Amino acid sequence: MAALxxxxxxxxxxxxxxxAPFDDPGEGMHVEIARELLRSRDPVTLTLGGVxxxxxxxxxxxxxxxxxxxAGPSETVARxxxxxxxxxxxxxxxxxxxxxxxxxxxxxxGMALLTxxxxxxFARYVRPETLFVAALAWGFALVLTGVxxxxxxxxxxxxxxxxxxxxxxxxxxALAPPLIIGTALALARRARPFGRxxxxxxxxxxxxxxxxxxxxxERRTPGFVWYTVIDNHVLNVARARQFPDEDVPLSVAQFLxxxxxxxxxxxxxxxxxxxxxVRQRAWRDPRETAWVALALWAxxxxxxxxxxxxxxxxxGLPAYFAVALLAARGWEFHGGxxxxxxxxxxxxxxxxxxxxxxxxxxxxxxxSVLRATDVATxxxxxxxxxxxxxxxxxxxxxxxxxxxxxxxxxxxSIACVLVGGGAWARPRVAAFAVLAPMLALLPLxxxxxxxxxxxxxxxxxxxxxxxxxxxxxxxxxxxPLENSGALEWYSGRRPVILEGxxxxxxxxxxxxxxRDAFWDAARLATAWGTARVWVVSVRPPEASVVAALxxxxxxxxxxxxxxxxxxxx
Numbered sequence: 307m308a309a310l311x312x313x314x315x316x317x318x319x320x321x322x323x324x325x326a327p328f329d330d331p332g333e334g335m336h337v338e339i340a341r342e343l344l345r346s347r348d349p350v351t352l353t354l355g356g357v358x359x360x361x362x363x364x365x366x367x368x369x370x371x372x373x374x375x376x377a378g379p380s381e382t383v384a385r386x387x388x389x390x391x392x393x394x395x396x397x398x399x400x401x402x403x404x405x406x407x408x409x410x411x412x413x414x415x416g417m418a419l420l421t422x423x424x425x426x427x428f429a430r431y432v433r434p435e436t437l438f439v440a441a442l443a444w445g446f447a448l449v450l451t452g453v454x455x456x457x458x459x460x461x462x463x464x465x466x467x468x469x470x471x472x473x474x475x476x477x478x479x480a481l482a483p484p485l486i487i488g489t490a491l492a493l494a495r496r497a498r499p500f501g502r503x504x505x506x507x508x509x510x511x512x513x514x515x516x517x518x519x520x521x522x523x524e525r526r527t528p529g530f531v532w533y534t535v536i537d538n539h540v541l542n543v544a545r546a547r548q549f550p551d552e553d554v555p556l557s558v559a560q561f562l563x564x565x566x567x568x569x570x571x572x573x574x575x576x577x578x579x580x581x582x583x584v585r586q587r588a589w590r591d592p593r594e595t596a597w598v599a600l601a602l603w604a605x606x607x608x609x610x611x612x613x614x615x616x617x618x619x620x621x622g623l624p625a626y627f628a629v630a631l632l633a634a635r636g637w638e639f640h641g642g643x644x645x646x647x648x649x650x651x652x653x654x655x656x657x658x659x660x661x662x663x664x665x666x667x668x669x670x671x672x673x674s675v676l677r678a679t680d681v682a683t684x685x686x687x688x689x690x691x692x693x694x695x696x697x698x699x700x701x702x703x704x705x706x707x708x709x710x711x712x713x714x715x716x717x718x719s720i721a722c723v724l725v726g727g728g729a730w731a732r733p734r735v736a737a738f739a740v741l742a743p744m745l746a747l748l749p750l751x752x753x754x755x756x757x758x759x760x761x762x763x764x765x766x767x768x769x770x771x772x773x774x775x776x777x778x779x780x781x782x783x784x785x786p787l788e789n790s791g792a793l794e795w796y797s798g799r800r801p802v803i804l805e806g807x808x809x810x811x812x813x814x815x816x817x818x819x820x821r822d823a824f825w826d827a828a829r830l831a832t833a834w835g836t837a838r839v840w841v842v843s844v845r846p847p848e849a850s851v852v853a854a855l856x857x858x859x860x861x862x863x864x865x866x867x868x869x870x871x872x873x874x875x
Contacts, residue, residue, distance in 0.1 A: 307409040311400035311416030312393050318748045319389045319429050324382025326756035327763035331682045333432035334792030337384045340370035350522040355787045357823050358814035360530050365473040366434040388436045392429030395440035396420050399627045402447035403634050414737050415634035421744035424568025425626050434475040435623050441471035443627040450596040453503050462508030469515025480516030490599035493589035533813050545615045549812035554684040556617045565608050565622030569629045571652045575636030576629045604628035619679050637737040646736045650719035657712035664705040668698025694762035694866025704750050715743030766864035768796025784843035827851045834872050841870040
């Protein structure tokens with residue numbers, strides 16, 4: 307069933323993957339880092355715009371660089387890495403579900419992960435999230451089934467995969483899962499002997515994969531370990547970073563809404579499974595250890611992110627594979643009439659909300675939905691400028707179609723209760739009735755993502771520079787470079803950075819080798835009269851430092867960016 311789940315997911319994940327340019331800010335930065343790695347062939351010295359970058363581990367960039375080397379530079383090739391990672395996550399969830407629930411239960415679990423809208427969106431987006439989720443899912447699957455079956459080799463392989471999670475996105479991915487699994491075993495009084503779930507070869511492999519590259523980076527980039535452990539984790543949680551970027555955290559209510567809706571409607575059946583585990587005090591039963599570990603991971607991950615002072619929309623994603631597995635269990639053992647009716651009501655509510663948005667003027671949709679779910683929109687709002695988003699008229703047809711899909715899901719779910727004596731007695735039938743509209747929704751999600759990317763990509767600005775700029779001209783980017791991360795990809799020109807130190811390059815900006823990469827207004831003013839200068843700005847004209855320079859002309863605007871030049875008409 308894992309193979310069937312992957313075969314079902316692949317067309318949806320890969321359809322039209324390269325039709326839209328890279329989204330900026332967002333994936334363009336990650337693609338450019340991979341492109342620079344392809345040139346340098348040095349994965350322990352990552353750069354963006356030639357400036358040292360230490361925010362994320364090297365695995366995503368190494369994989370994307372390898373894909374670009376094999377198949378050539380394109381949006382499709384770069385996005386194939388997170389897409390294939392998403393399929394690996396679906397496969398792990400389906401395989402694990404099959405071991406716990408049987409073949410059909412595994413298929414439902416894999417499909418539940420795929421159709422969690424938050425997960426599907428990142429499957430088509432160049433970021434490390436799906437790679438991280440896939441590593442976590444495979445790690446939990448291998449360790450927990452290995453412990454249950456007494457297969458130490460499988461347990462060791464699972465621990466090694468947790469190390470890959472640390473190499474993919476965050477050191478917490480290597481350390482937190484064994485802690486959760488150990489807690490579940492301790493609750494069942496099965497934590498000893500430790501070698502059963504912490505075999506030394508697996509522990510060693512986890513540490514080497516998760517942290518073995520740290521000394522090499524620290525040697526090349528002194529201060530990396532302090533930045534990663536203290537500034538990017540401890541001080542980030544305390545909201546006291548020494549190297550802050552422009553990200554704007556969500557409120558607790560916003561984060562919980564995004565995290566739970568991103569896993570809808572599967573959060574309902576997962577909640578039913580969680581409730582049953584609590585009522586049964588399942589943590590005392592060794593046969594339920596895997597489910598207790600998954601419950602701890604799902605609830606603990608979302609709760610800790612919500613309690614942290616710093617929350618971004620994607621912080622709930624690592625819990626989604628566990629939510630999908632719990633949802634499949636919920637349908638398998640608790641999928642009665644009440645659960646079917648609850649799904650029908652949720653679908654009806656979502657249909658109503660989408661319908662109301664469809665007939666509205668769109669202001670509330672753009673303000674409430676996109677500002678909560680999209681990091682770039684929040685950054686633009688915090689900077690006091692409008693986000694470069696499509697007009698509501700372009701979103702409207704998608705909202706209308708989504709309303710119809712959800713309405714069909716509500717009708718189908720109610721039919722499962724009313725028709726033929728009530729299919730609520732056959733919960734798997736009702737689970738597939740819920741799955742069908744969610745699968746139908748995914749192309750609409752993909753279309754919305756492409757729509758947003760096309761409107762704020764740096765592609766148009768990059769191609770304009772190709773058309774206008776001469777070989778000796780100076781290219782400047784005003785504001786953090788990650789806001790136009792793919793500018794060099796599309797233009798072939800590397801800009802210097804004007805007033806962009808508050809960014810993901812804040813640490814690299816303080817290095818001596820970055821001195822010429824970061825300019826202030828005074829240095830730009832000096833160069834302004836000695837060479838032809840093109841300035842790409844993410845700040846509106848009234849807020850740009852370029853507007854005050856003599857002879858500055860605004861010659862082009864696209865994707866929330868403005869192009870200035872000092873050349874006379």
